[in-house]
Amino acid sequence: MEDYIVSARKYRPLTFSSVVGQKALVSTLKNAINSGKLANTYLFCGPRGVGKTTCARIFAKTINCTNRGADGEACGNCESCKSFNEELRSYNVFELDAASNNSVDDIRNLTEQVRIPPMNGKYKVYIIDEVHMLSQAAFNAFLKTLEEPPKYAIFILATTEKHKIIPTILSRCQIYDFGRLSNRDIIEHLQYVAQKENVTTDPEALAIIAEKSDGGMRDALSIFDQVVSFTGGQVTYQKTIENLNVIDYDYYFRFTDMFLDKRIPESMVLLNEILSKGFDGSHLISGLMLHLRNLMVSRDACTLPLLEVSDEMRERYKAQASRCTPKFLYRALKICNNCDLNYRISKKKRLLVELTLIQVAQADEDDDSSGRKPKRLKPIFNKALSATTPVKPLEPVTAVTLQPQRTETTTPAKKSSIPIVKDGNIFTSIYNKRPSGRPDQPHGRQTVQVIDTHQHPVKPLSDETLRICWNNFAANLPVEDTPLKNRMKNCFPTVKSDTEFSITVGNRMMADEIRQASERIISHVRESFNNPAITMEIAVDQSRNVKHILTRDKQYEKMKEINPALKELESIFGLELR
Numbered sequence: 001m002e003d004y005i006v007s008a009r010k011y012r013p014l015t016f017s018s019v020v021g022q023k024a025l026v027s028t029l030k031n032a033i034n035s036g037k038l039a040n041t042y043l044f045c046g047p048r049g050v051g052k053t054t055c056a057r058i059f060a061k062t063i064n065c066t067n068r069g070a071d072g073e074a075c076g077n078c079e080s081c082k083s084f085n086e087e088l089r090s091y092n093v094f095e096l097d098a099a100s101n102n103s104v105d106d107i108r109n110l111t112e113q114v115r116i117p118p119m120n121g122k123y124k125v126y127i128i129d130e131v132h133m134l135s136q137a138a139f140n141a142f143l144k145t146l147e148e149p150p151k152y153a154i155f156i157l158a159t160t161e162k163h164k165i166i167p168t169i170l171s172r173c174q175i176y177d178f179g180r181l182s183n184r185d186i187i188e189h190l191q192y193v194a195q196k197e198n199v200t201t202d203p204e205a206l207a208i209i210a211e212k213s214d215g216g217m218r219d220a221l222s223i224f225d226q227v228v229s230f231t232g233g234q235v236t237y238q239k240t241i242e243n244l245n246v247i248d249y250d251y252y253f254r255f256t257d258m259f260l261d262k263r264i265p266e267s268m269v270l271l272n273e274i275l276s277k278g279f280d281g282s283h284l285i286s287g288l289m290l291h292l293r294n295l296m297v298s299r300d301a302c303t304l305p306l307l308e309v310s311d312e313m314r315e316r317y318k319a320q321a322s323r324c325t326p327k328f329l330y331r332a333l334k335i336c337n338n339c340d341l342n343y344r345i346s347k348k349k350r351l352l353v354e355l356t357l358i359q360v361a362q363a364d365e366d367d368d369s370s371g372r373k374p375k376r377l378k379p380i381f382n383k384a385l386s387a388t389t390p391v392k393p394l395e396p397v398t399a400v401t402l403q404p405q406r407t408e409t410t411t412p413a414k415k416s417s418i419p420i421v422k423d424g425n426i427f428t429s430i431y432n433k434r435p436s437g438r439p440d441q442p443h444g445r446q447t448v449q450v451i452d453t454h455q456h457p458v459k460p461l462s463d464e465t466l467r468i469c470w471n472n473f474a475a476n477l478p479v480e481d482t483p484l485k486n487r488m489k490n491c492f493p494t495v496k497s498d499t500e501f502s503i504t505v506g507n508r509m510m511a512d513e514i515r516q517a518s519e520r521i522i523s524h525v526r527e528s529f530n531n532p533a534i535t536m537e538i539a540v541d542q543s544r545n546v547k548h549i550l551t552r553d554k555q556y557e558k559m560k561e562i563n564p565a566l567k568e569l570e571s572i573f574g575l576e577l578r
């Protein structure tokens, strides 16, 4: 199988003008080059994937170009540019990833190289990525070089964590702060890439990807690749939200309409619908907050530019915003924010979300500012609803606990203790929407399991047994966990030690998804290996290629490359593949 080049690498900008966002910063860099006022050391800081390394490379290429254009861009044709374009086969540019090469010896190797003047070209450029990862000793060794660098050496240090750089180094650098990219910048670039790749896209789908990438282009492109591969080249809104596990924005519009009309029972039913699709309550609340925020900025022409959505969506937001009072929006946001803050610690998460929806629906009611009369709440449920939804009788509960299993496994003494029903669990059984069949919850609720390590000895972890266990877990996931199932199929656990294994995924979003299910996964693994001490680590590796599905045209192109006879066949019979 040939290597598929991830879009982030394939479409890495090669000139300053093609850098996405960072306009002011790029023009400052260009001016510095044009005026010949180059510093010895630069520090590029900012979040992940916003163009630090890319700008460093373009900078390195441009200062060594022998035929620089009047616009301050590298020519792309001279010897230096050519060697640079061939995947950095340039002798004048060195890259060091301090995340994996952070010892004193690594830095010594580098400083020894610095002493040798460039063979051709004017400058030798050293790009040190993730410079904050250098060890203290390495930092000290590096400082000596920074104090008296040769004229031809230029250092570009890049970091996501500026505060970790020691002041003695900071004071020797010219500092450039890279900002997060706006959704609009990201969407525009994704459109460009989609066009080049012959992929059809919905503006709404790209907006979702931009939202998920949190201002980082590398993440955006990685998520884009993932969606393209899932959808086979047709990035529609529906398929995108399906793959990215995003709640359809339509729900938020419906919720808000219900709040405004005080249709509280209906909003409870809608909540149930969302939860039964496998979404988490906190997911819904944070989505609702974003929606309310968007409504708020839609109310005023001067804040309208803050709304980063398509034109069609903008009209929808404006229409709904015209129905909302500022008081309603402000209070609703505040209520949702409270819910968001309390969600993690709440033991009755569903109830918390329901209560939040009820409060939001009453957010625009007058409260008694005189403070004399106690506030009267309107009845929430009408007869019609209570007649249609019979209350489920409480099942006899034998032993229920909300504690994660691992706390139980470490205390074998509990084996003989009498099961206790805690008050919080009455709610979990009434509101138990957890579908049965999850590997860790065979009956839809967690039961206390005690593992006696004397009877069942610990099974040793190995890559092979772990993968079998991992695949078993994924295979037994219920339908609503399909996104998780797909993620799990695409990553393979590796054993690190007797009690530790790690998972490497292609982007942060995938890591979050695995992390959300980590408790379930770990308890399954612990149980399978009879070892309560097993832990899991999740790592993100951007260079990891996603499995790519080629579009029909591309498949045919590839087939022709492999077998030229096809081309002949095509021309002899005048065929056209459609």
Ligand SMILES: [Zn+2]
Pocket: 064, 065, 066, 067, 068, 074, 075, 076, 077, 078, 079, 080, 081, 082
């Ligand atoms: Zn050139």
